[in-house]
Amino acid sequence: MAYNGDSDPRGDPVPTAVKLLVAGGFGAGKTTFVASVSEIEPLTTEETITTASIGTDDLTGVGDKQTTTVALDFGRITLDAQYILYLFGTPGQDRFWFMWNELSEGAFGAVVLADTRRLEDCFPSLDFFERRGTPFIVAVNEFDGGHRYGPEEVRAALDLDPGVPIVLCDARDTRSATSALVTLTKHLISVAPTTV
Amino acid sequence: MADSAERPLLDDDAGPLVRPYMASGGRTAPTASLDLLTLVWATGRLGPTQLEAELGEVLLLCREPISVAEVAAHLRLPAMVVKVLLSDLLDLGAVGLLSPDPAVDTTDRTVLEALLNGLQRRL
Ligand SMILES: Nc1nc2c(ncn2[C@@H]2O[C@H](COP(=O)(O)OP(=O)(O)OP(=O)(O)O)[C@@H](O)[C@H]2O)c(=O)[nH]1
Ligand SMILES: [Mg+2]
Numbered sequence: 001m002a003y004n005g006d007s008d009p010r011g012d013p014v015p016t017a018v019k020l021l022v023a024g025g026f027g028a029g030k031t032t033f034v035a036s037v038s039e040i041e042p043l044t045t046e047e048t049i050t051t052a053s054i055g056t057d058d059l060t061g062v063g064d065k066q067t068t069t070v071a072l073d074f075g076r077i078t079l080d081a082q083y084i085l086y087l088f089g090t091p092g093q094d095r096f097w098f099m100w101n102e103l104s105e106g107a108f109g110a111v112v113l114a115d116t117r118r119l120e121d122c123f124p125s126l127d128f129f130e131r132r133g134t135p136f137i138v139a140v141n142e143f144d145g146g147h148r149y150g151p152e153e154v155r156a157a158l159d160l161d162p163g164v165p166i167v168l169c170d171a172r173d174t175r176s177a178t179s180a181l182v183t184l185t186k187h188l189i190s191v192a193p194t195t196v
Numbered sequence: 197m198a199d200s201a202e203r204p205l206l207d208d209d210a211g212p213l214v215r216p217y218m219a220s221g222g223r224t225a226p227t228a229s230l231d232l233l234t235l236v237w238a239t240g241r242l243g244p245t246q247l248e249a250e251l252g253e254v255l256l257l258c259r260e261p262i263s264v265a266e267v268a269a270h271l272r273l274p275a276m277v278v279k280v281l282l283s284d285l286l287d288l289g290a291v292g293l294l295s296p297d298p299a300v301d302t303t304d305r306t307v308l309e310a311l312l313n314g315l316q317r318r319l
Contacts, residue, residue, distance in 0.1 A: 080310060082312065108308070109302075192303035
């Protein structure tokens with residue numbers, strides 16, 4: 001096939017990207033989680049967002065733009081020849097909420113990390129995904145010195161729907177973090193509508 | 197490295213010698229629509245040495261299909277700057293790109309099964 005801009009010159013099909021998100025409150029372990037499961041060295045990339053400011057007089061005619069830079073955690077897992085999984089850690093700071101819409105566009109699902117010392121910090125993430133209809137699971141990160149909760153205690157504390165899986169996880173451990181992703185994927189399969 | 201003078205953006209020790217926005221010639225808006233997950237790859241029509249240093253650096257990273265986010269992270273440049281550089285490469289025909297389908301079916305079982313199998317193999 002000739003180079004036509006939509007196929008790799010080596011003739012291999014271009015892989016399909018599958019996107020999952022890793023969310024949670026400030027310091028919940030998002031960066032650690034993405035780094036643990038990623039096959040590439042932990043990468044942080046900065047996305048520059050341009051927001052046209054609203055309500056300003058535009059006398060210059062060039063428009064009044066403001067740019068903000070957001071750091072994103074970013075990881076990759078090659079699933080097979082056809083699919084690559086990309087993981088994005090969502091920005092923890094509240095002022096970057098507007099970034100979440102763009103990030104969750106086309107995302108298959110999310111892991112919400114809950115820090116047992118501050119369970120309530122993950123409420124905004126839970127609300128966001130519930131409202132958006134993005135399926136998610138809760139991974140309870142058991143920090144040293146944090147209170148040890150059982151999954152059902154966490155469910156009650158977070159007022160979670162009985163259908164939402166809860167796993168205990170150590171974001172620093174590759175196996176533990178990877179199995180949280182497996183749980184998420186099984187959940188995604190279970191909530192996916194069956195084709196007739 | 198022989199051509200180190202032409203590789204100002206990747207000097208890890210000294211940090212970037214050129215301010216990021218200089219790398220894109222002061223331009224701040226890419227001409228092509230690129231997402232962080234847009235995959236880009238070198239078409240082979242132009243080699244890195246046929247290009248300005250910054251564009252050559254980007255092209256080198258695109259030997260295998262790679263996402264915009266990865267290019268940005270490797271070059272330690274903001275994604276917007278990388279998007280500008282990549283759209284230049286696209287205009288030159290040096291790279292091909294495939295953007296994620298905004299209408300992707302996130303409940304596609306074939307994809308979900310591939311995801312599950314790929315993850316379970318790593319356990
Ligand atoms: N004990 C324990 N410590 C963890 C775990 N996950 C992360 N940590 C530690 O908690 C600290 C914060 O983790 P980060 O991964 O930086 O958290 P984050 O969510 O990216 O933080 P922000 O980006 O600042 O919101 C680090 O020192 C980690 O080593 C875990 O599962 N268990
Ligand atoms: Mg972080």
